[in-house]
Amino acid sequence: MIEYHETVVVGGGFGGICAAHDLLEEGRDDFLILERAGELGGVWRDNRYPNAACDVPAHFYSLSFALNPAWTRSYAPWDEILAYINKVADDLGVRDRIRFNTTLVSARWDEAAGAWNLRTAEGTSLSCRFLILASGSLSTPRIPDLPGRETFRGKVIHTAEWDERVSMEGRRVVVVGASASAAQVLPYAVDVAESVLAVIRTPPYVMPNDEQFYDVEAQARFRDEPERMEAIRLDAEHSFNVEAETQAVMDEAQLARIEGQWRDYMESEIADAGLRELLTPSYRFGCRRPVLSSTFYPALADRRTTVWSTGISAMTETGVVAGDGREWDADVVVLATGFTATDMYAGIEFHGESGRSLKADAWREAPHAYKGTVVAGFPNLFLVTGPHTQASGSIIAVIEAQMKMIMQYIQLVDESGAVSVQPSQRAQQSFNTWVDSAMADSVWEAGACHSWYRLGMAGKVVTKWPGNLASFQKMTSTVDLGDLVLK
Template structure:
């Protein structure tokens, strides 16, 4: 078996496969180490917005997090340490950039081609490249003409000196609200270009004391109970963000109070009011975002960017904002999924063509026409709240069950009618959710919402808990049908 990607999802899949007795697993990682987004995102202030007690694999509990919300270096150390101690690191081939994967129907195997030209084969292929692996670079006229350094938050250039310089940050999402406060007191001037203001509420962060860490280590039941309690709170948050209930109103009020207390200037406050309903985007947690924007050397610009010039950024009001460094805090190309890897299934059909009208997969995992192929963190499995690791582990356990069926009966392919019915359910539910009013962020070019899951983690776990062979057909069945015709 081949697993592409060695982040949280790929390592979870490999762990569960190996635990189930499937020891012949190779992980292909294009970078030089494991870690996924936590290896790549090393911008100043990088941290998790999910409580650390919940942001870990269930099979590798960590009791000594230094903070309630873990910082990037500690999360990466956790991933690396587990991969090493468990022996999974020995199964990872680093520097293995997958460019193509093709299903060979006569051989009933997948052939995977690396950028070096080397070809590997496996009876099962699992993609675990995630939704947040490719930085989204905005198509701004003249971006290449900027005279100073330009880099994305996910490819932060630590060699660029920021002290005393005029720095522009494009974007006000989850990365920007961390990096801006982290560098604001180092720069000479900062301009934050905001397309739409985020909802930001207080972050209940703080350092864990040695006593608390010791209690978690000595009393595993206490740690499990705390984790479960945080999970239930996060599930409630998931429900709240997609409802018009009282808790949503409470969160909205918490945001209003947070903004009013931290931004005294009415004019600036007005610019920081979102123009979309609470829940459209992921709710953000920060205690220092708003204060950073109130610094006298910081300017928040809401006018649209019309062009980038050698000396700075020009906005729709005609003003040129002179800059020395430009940082792109513009998120990731989440709707592109496996791009640029090309995957071809039965009869040479390309996955890109099968997804021409928008990515879709049964349970977010299986695509008709692509036998024995599974997508971890695939279409419609992202969350508006809670820890994605719970979703990744549910998918990994489902893949294990599927592999058991494949080992016993040969290649399996999800039935087109089952996949279509599931996709119709997803789109119907999403059409009635808060995300339907946020088309510009969540819909792909085909007009579909392809990233988000419309329910809770608990529901997804329930629906993936048992692999149903009736949802699939064996390739032998297809061959028999063809011969009968």
């Protein structure tokens, strides 16, 4: 007999833990969490590279029902975040509901049974009424195709697949990329390596951070006066909302003001005119995710660092080759190249009503959903951080907003006596027509850049929400019965 649960949640990161909390709050304790790894943590389990940390204030990058007075820094390092996730799971008492080392590979809707039939890579078959995908959009590393890589005698490592046995001390190190991970790992490399090559095809806007450290006295005040944590959360949320609104409506005056602040900072840290030119973006602020770092520019300006503005085209036995033919001898190549965010739920095949494929049929042209969460033709399937849900700020706030919406939909199914819920094709098309129209006027679409927000880095924007977090929370808080199909 196939194992059945009312709800199956995929992913043991923040999304999975938030789902567990909300299900328990609703009195729904028949659920199972599938986690492909042997421990919890999501991106914070995988990204263990030197200096890895969150670039969102820690008190905002926290679950609202589990504020943490024990953060030691305003931008928490990966190990503190990982410990926090595990503590929340243990406090909820849900560890026995987590099936570790279990990877979902297919989900097929059984119309007669009103259930999803699931198959795992390990050969397990499961069945559930509600399927919540909380595996995250930043979970599959983007690995560039580098001819000759198999001949390289050194080490190649992606920041999301870090091997602590690989040392950069006294080595010749190449760091490929200019994302947040590159901005964190490169200063460490410069401190310990013999020499560093920074490969930056598209320079980011870099702003200094205002790192604060919380000693035991500060932590005690947070415990005794939790309103202090709430105040920090509200202040951070407001700042992100204002900045995102500026980007969403392409406020030229405000963008120019921010770009002026960036230039002042960059010029204060980079004296060399040639390097300044290499590090000057050719697109508008916010089109790509800005980098928050007070150490990236000084590391790039260090005498031990060489900067290339052209990409790596190949590898040899002894190093890397640039697109213009230059060569560089290396011992370690660090790929800080991010994730395939637009290839959502990679490795899983979904078949909804009439056997229709999510990716080959519904998403043949681009990923899309109703309110970023449910898809027409795929009953009782809920996407956490799905298409057009990346609202600027804390992704945890996005997850919590979506989870509240999901719980409302599940409750609606039960109260109506129906088996399933999904959006109508009309409502889904209308919603995505609005998204496309709003996105066209935003810096993310019109800011003239390549980014991981876009299909193939240059196509349609499919991950970003065309507004700020406040507007996303408002959108997901309403249940429009006329947009839904209950069967």
